Amino acid sequence: MTETAEAALRRLLDIMARLRAPVGGCPWDREQSFETIAPYTVEEGYEVAAAIAEGPDMPALLDELGDLLFQVVYHARMAEELGVFDFAAVAAAIAAKMVRRHPHVFGEGDTPGWEALKAGERSARAESGTLAGVPTALPALTRALKISKRVARVGFDWPDPDSVLEKLAEEVAELQAEIPGGAPERLADEVGDLLFVVVNLARKLDVDPEQALHGANAKFIRRFNAVEVALAKQGLTPADAGLPRMEAEWQAVKREEKA
Incomplete structure (x- = not known):
């Protein structure tokens, strides 16, 4: 039973x-x-x-x-x-x-809005500010998405994906400018800015960045495994083959997937 x-x-x-x-x-x-x-x-x-x-x-x-x-x-x-x-x-x-x-489901009247309700709950917990209560333990991409959604609700946002792409190009240029110096803290700061803008681009395109990266990881693993199989048939390991041969096999795998 x-x-x-x-x-x-x-x-x-x-x-x-x-x-x-x-x-x-x-x-x-x-x-x-x-x-x-x-x-x-x-x-x-x-x-x-x-x-x-x-x-x-x-x-x-x-x-x-x-x-x-x-x-x-x-x-x-x-x-x-x-x-x-x-x-x-x-x-x-x-x-x-x-x-x-x-x-609106369990009582009378209309809901005042999800963000308004949560803002009231944060106020009751003595948390103030638009970004109060965003969990620090979330994966970084997910937390960045929550932060960007929160500020977008109060109007602090790019108007469209193209404007985010412009910002992305700006951040890439700033990172390129820091690479010759090679200062670890500056590089980390610029890479972080770049990733944050990418998360905002994903949000503007209605793409979950965490899931998108999971998919990219799975795709890379699948393709690299296929490269290793192709090399093994030739009696080679990745280390033996070298980058040019691996890149050729990588492109072959991509073409086969798209066929």
């Missing part, structure tokens, strides 16, 4: 409590903290995204969503041990937030 959602969640909470138990628990789980578990939480979020991108692969998605839920349960259990909040408080808080953010 299939468990109800309530029963399954209760069993998971009990398992987590047992793993963290001072007597009879798992030594590794007992030693963990918010700081040591946080990287796993981020990783599981990416695993969920990967399962969705691959089809989606529903069996994998089922598994990865379970792993992600376990991360929430883990953090909630550690907070409960400290006497600050528990899983029920986490669930109640997000439920209340969703109801508050959708008054």
Whole structure:
């Protein structure tokens, strides 16, 4: 017989409590903290995204969503041990937030707008300013996208993609000017500016930069693997072949993909 959602969640909470138990628990789980578990939480979020991108692969998605839920349960259990909040408080808080953010669904009247609602929540948390509350732990491309969206909502934005391309050319020129000097901090600063403008270009084109880069990474891996296979058939490794031969094989792979 299939468990109800309530029963399954209760069993998971009990398992987590047992793993963290001072007597009879798992030594590794007992030693963990918010700081040591946080990287796993981020990783599981990416695993969920990967399962969705691959089809989606529903069996994998089922598994990865379970792993992600376990991360929430883990953090909630550690907070409960400290006497600050528990899983029920986490669930109640997000439920209340969703109801508050959708008054047109759960209450009367029209929603004042997502950004206005979130601004009110930031104010309640004593956070002020357009960019208050943008998470620092996000991947850099995703955080840049959130920052640029936030300021665009208040009018600080380029008017169109062409104007972003002009800014991109300007940033490329500034980077080129710093290359002869080779000062690491200046190069890092200019590369950062260049990437930030690229993120804004992606936003203007309605492209998610994080997903676009994931796709570019996957494409590069696929093509380079094909280059290695082609070289192996000739009895060569990439190091043996050299750049000109590898570039020739790379172009051949691209032509084959487009055929």
